[in-house]
Amino acid sequence: MTDETAAPAAPPQDSRRETMAYVIGVAGWLVPGLGHALMKMWGRAATCFLTVGVLVILGAGMRGNLFSSRGNDAFDSLGYFADLGTGSFYLVARSLETNGADVSHAGGDYGTRFLATAGVLNLLAALHAYEAARGRKA
Amino acid sequence: MNAGMGFKLSHLQAVLLFALLISIAFGFLSRRRPIERVKYIVWSLFLFLLIGVGIGWAMYPFSR
Numbered sequence: 001m002t003d004e005t006a007a008p009a010a011p012p013q014d015s016r017r018e019t020m021a022y023v024i025g026v027a028g029w030l031v032p033g034l035g036h037a038l039m040k041m042w043g044r045a046a047t048c049f050l051t052v053g054v055l056v057i058l059g060a061g062m063r064g065n066l067f068s069s070r071g072n073d074a075f076d077s078l079g080y081f082a083d084l085g086t087g088s089f090y091l092v093a094r095s096l097e098t099n100g101a102d103v104s105h106a107g108g109d110y111g112t113r114f115l116a117t118a119g120v121l122n123l124l125a126a127l128h129a130y131e132a133a134r135g136r137k138a
Numbered sequence: 139m140n141a142g143m144g145f146k147l148s149h150l151q152a153v154l155l156f157a158l159l160i161s162i163a164f165g166f167l168s169r170r171r172p173i174e175r176v177k178y179i180v181w182s183l184f185l186f187l188l189i190g191v192g193i194g195w196a197m198y199p200f201s202r
Contacts (some may be wrong), residue, residue, distance in 0.1 A: 047166040061145040110152040
């Protein structure tokens with residue numbers, strides 16, 4: 001294969017942008033809203049932080065089930081990955097839920113959904129920040 | 139804050155809060171201009187509640 005037919009190497013700016021996009025995506029996952037804040041999208045950053053935060057506080061306050069890595073079945077594992085989506089807020093939820101989960105009443109069941117939704121919503125926001133950092137329309 | 143005290147919410151309050159928070163997040167993530175965001179949030183909230191209450195009523199005959 002000659003040099004003329006070889007695929008052109010990515011320009012350094014593109015690779016730097018891609019790296020920054022990864023950093024922003026991971027930052028957005030670790031701290032809800034941080035990815036958008038790094039791009040100076042303040043409204044979206046505040047919204048992500050507040051909505052994910054309120055969902056986590058409500059979910060933990062309603063004694064929803066916060067899944068751990070020691071799940072018994074596939075649903076527990078899925079729940080764990082959804083809960084992990086909140087990033088550092090997973091630890092906040094764990095510290096708030098001092099009395100453990102109680103899903104024997106409807107409130108606890110709602111709390112489980114609130115916690116899982118917070119995680120999935122944060123993953124969506126982190127992906128949005130990543131795409132915006134790559135230059136996609138956001 | 140100690141969450142051990144717990145939040146006691148009714149079904150409707152929980153659904154309302156859930157729908158409102160998710161609608162706001164979706165509105166801010168998917169739209170840029172404020173007026174478009176407000177329209178999206180209101181429409182999304184309405185659909186969340188309509189479908190949530192609708193499914194609730196659809197399950198009513200099988201609840202007893």
